[in-house]
Amino acid sequence: MDLKERIKPISYLKAHTTEIVSSFDAGQDEPLIITQNGEAKMVVLSMHAYQEGKRQARQMQEQHAFMKLIAMGNRDNARGDVVSEEDFLASLDQD
Secondary structure, three states: OOHHHHEEEHHHHHHOHHHHHHHHHOOOOOOEEEEEOOEEEEEEOOHHHHHHHHHHHHHHHHHHHHHHHHHHHHHHHHHOOOOOHHHHHHHHHHO
8 A cells, every 4th residue: 555545644543443453453564654733643553563573673683783793703803812722622621
């Protein structure tokens, strides 16, 4: 559905709540943008769309954290701030 068709005034939300919920139950995952006095004030999402957005955000955070770890390792390696495998394993045996 075209985005323009998904922008509705708050009075539409009040008058058509049941229809909106039914459209989400029927698989409509497009958000509904609610305006008040001609200004966008809120977005109504299906639970599925909300959960998918949360999942994607969590996945992006995990990817970002992993990329930071790789960058830190590359910096340590470039500085020569590394330990050989033998020294590392020997330090484990000492504990």
